[in-house]
Amino acid sequence: MLRRQFLRRTALALGAVAALALTPAAARAAGPAETFVSTMGDQAIAILSNGTLGPAEKQNQFRTLFLQNFDTEAIGGFVLGRYRRTATPEQIATFNRLYAEDIVQTYNRRLSAYSGETFQVTGSQVQGDETVVRSQVLSNQGKPPTMVDWRLSGGPGSYKVVDVIIENLSMRQAQRDDFASVIGSRGLDGLLAALERKVGTASGTASR
Amino acid sequence: MHTSRNSGDDAGAMRRRPFGMAQRVAAMGLALLLITGTVTGCAKRPPASDVEAVAEYERINDPMEPLNRYFFEVNRFIDFMLVRPIAEIYRGITPGFIQRGIRNFINNLQTPIVLVNDILQGEGERARTTLARFIINTTIGIGGLIDVAAKEGLPRHSEDFGQTLGAWGAGEGPYMVLPILGPRPPRDLVGAIVDRVSDPVGWVLRAHDAEEYGYGLTVADVIDSRSRTIETVDELEASSIDLYATVRNLYRQQRNAAIENKD
Numbered sequence: 001m002l003r004r005q006f007l008r009r010t011a012l013a014l015g016a017v018a019a020l021a022l023t024p025a026a027a028r029a030a031g032p033a034e035t036f037v038s039t040m041g042d043q044a045i046a047i048l049s050n051g052t053l054g055p056a057e058k059q060n061q062f063r064t065l066f067l068q069n070f071d072t073e074a075i076g077g078f079v080l081g082r083y084r085r086t087a088t089p090e091q092i093a094t095f096n097r098l099y100a101e102d103i104v105q106t107y108n109r110r111l112s113a114y115s116g117e118t119f120q121v122t123g124s125q126v127q128g129d130e131t132v133v134r135s136q137v138l139s140n141q142g143k144p145p146t147m148v149d150w151r152l153s154g155g156p157g158s159y160k161v162v163d164v165i166i167e168n169l170s171m172r173q174a175q176r177d178d179f180a181s182v183i184g185s186r187g188l189d190g191l192l193a194a195l196e197r198k199v200g201t202a203s204g205t206a207s208r
Numbered sequence: 209m210h211t212s213r214n215s216g217d218d219a220g221a222m223r224r225r226p227f228g229m230a231q232r233v234a235a236m237g238l239a240l241l242l243i244t245g246t247v248t249g250c251a252k253r254p255p256a257s258d259v260e261a262v263a264e265y266e267r268i269n270d271p272m273e274p275l276n277r278y279f280f281e282v283n284r285f286i287d288f289m290l291v292r293p294i295a296e297i298y299r300g301i302t303p304g305f306i307q308r309g310i311r312n313f314i315n316n317l318q319t320p321i322v323l324v325n326d327i328l329q330g331e332g333e334r335a336r337t338t339l340a341r342f343i344i345n346t347t348i349g350i351g352g353l354i355d356v357a358a359k360e361g362l363p364r365h366s367e368d369f370g371q372t373l374g375a376w377g378a379g380e381g382p383y384m385v386l387p388i389l390g391p392r393p394p395r396d397l398v399g400a401i402v403d404r405v406s407d408p409v410g411w412v413l414r415a416h417d418a419e420e421y422g423y424g425l426t427v428a429d430v431i432d433s434r435s436r437t438i439e440t441v442d443e444l445e446a447s448s449i450d451l452y453a454t455v456r457n458l459y460r461q462q463r464n465a466a467i468e469n470k471d
Contacts, residue, residue: 082260106447113439144363168465174448174457180264181453194449 032156033131034121040069040161041119041135048114062111063104071153071160072100078162079176083183091188098195105199116140129153130162269382270456276385280452283390287434295434307432309353314429315364316345316352320408325367329375334469337362366466369406370399374467383456391459 030038047053047061066072076099077084084092117137124133130151137146151163163172182191254261270276299307319342326335341357341364349356358364373395374380381394392400404410413422448454465471 082264109446110443168470169458169461173461174454177268177457178448178450178454180268181450191449198449 030121031124033124033133033152033159036069036152036159037133037135037150038119038121040065041121044111045119048111059108062108066104066107067100069159069161070103071162072096072103074153074160074162075099075103075172078172079179081176081180083180083188087188091192094192095188095195098192098199101199102195131159132165268456269380271382272384276383277452279385279387280455282387283385286388291430291434292438295431295438298431299435299438307435310428310432312345312349312355313352314425314432315355316342316349317409317425319345321369321403321406322365322367324406325369325372325403328369328372329367331469334365334367337365338367365469365471368396368399369402370396370463371467373399374463380460380463383460391455396463 043065044062047058047065050058053061073096076096079099080087080095087095117139119135119137121133121135124131130153133150133152135148135150137148139145147167149165150161151165152159153162154160163170165171179191182194186194254265256262302310319338323335323338323342326338341362344357344360344362345352345355348354355364378395380396383391384393384397386392386397389400409425410422413419444454444458445451
């Protein structure tokens with residue numbers, strides 16, 4: 001029963017990240033962090049709903065949007081955890097390249113499931129050096145809304161996303177355990193090889 | 209409500225329920241200690257000199273990982289062969305309003321357990337919500353088929369005895385994956401057993417010699433739940449390299465959030 005609840009929740013969650021979909025969010029007064037997230041959302045929805053773009057062009061525009069707004073190196077550093085310090089500079093460089101590509105592909109895939117959901121920033125909270133912006137993805141098919149929190153580093157003008165928390169599930173924490181397990185059994189080169197395969201196969205086939 | 213066909217344990221628990229529950233809690237607590245105490249020692253602990261590795265080993269807390277991985281794969285196989293195909297057919301041929309009705313009906317039958325655990329956690333407000341939901345949905349909602357209460361601003365929340373133990377300060381214990389049941393570390397395994405034996409719906413069915421309806425409900429619950437997670441599980445498989453490690457982490461995050469009532 002627990003596992004099912006867990007999966008149900010995760011289902012809502014991933015289903016809706018899928019739906020990073022946005023209404024023009026400027027309707028309410030908001031702080032700079034909230035504006036950063038809602039602007040990112042507006043741009044994502046503009047790409048999603050632009051009928052003149054082919055799938056490849058959409059993917060390219062998303063890539064630019066993600067790389068602009070996500071601090072992939074910081075996220076990569078977190079998910080590598082303690083293994084980063086024993087890695088060679090070449091391994092780090094390879095990891096950063098593959099990991100940025102992996103993030104882009106993952107969110108491309110999730111966004112491709114977009115079906116008209118709307119997006120609403122509901123508030124923000126400063127936590128130490130970071131700011132957490134809360135948002136909701138609202139279904140247009142009567143499903144319950146999904147909570148998505150965006151953890152940002154930096155300040156006004158330099159915000160970057162360092163974690164996405166879907167229904168209380170931190171994506172970077174899950175990935176840190178995923179990668180630690182792979183490194184533990186196959187070493188860092190094993191992880192790099194696995195990432196290479198994942199990124200390579202995903203770009204070779206149409207996104208699902 | 210009297211029963212004679214029951215096992216002595218359940219009948220006794222029914223006659224003097226307040227004590228029955230307390231005794232069960234004590235017994236389960238003891239079981240918890242035994243389980244956590246005995247099932248250690250088959251994973252490679254890193255040398256104490258490697259402080260970071262030891263810290264990670266303790267955070268991951270999965271001493272039975274090889275066995276857990278084995279059952280994880282067994283469960284995936286059962287899912288692939290049986291549960292997922294049925295769930296897809298169910299989703300494909302059942303109209304949406306019937307799916308929602310089935311879900312609401314099952315959720316409503318689970319409300320007594322939620323209520324008991326709300327109370328055990330001293331969550332008065334949430335207990336009132338749960339009780340109001342049960343009354344409204346069972347009557348106006350036609351036996352629970354329609355979730356009228358949610359539309360009236362009383363949204364559903366989950367609660368179980370594993371969460372109650374967590375709220376009381378019990379640690380989760382080492383990670384465990386069981387055949388069929390999936391992730392069940394000791395705290396949540398004890399919780400699931402307590403919820404099962406203290407579920408009034410189960411008592412009623414047993415008292416009327418109608419346990420097969422209970423099995424039917426469980427099957428419906430499994431299939432309906434699975435039908436709602438098909439894309440999510442696919443996405444998890446696509447986005448993770450080691451699905452087992454990812455699920456282990458997400459399970460714990462989800463349970464911790466549930467214990468803090470963030471859900």
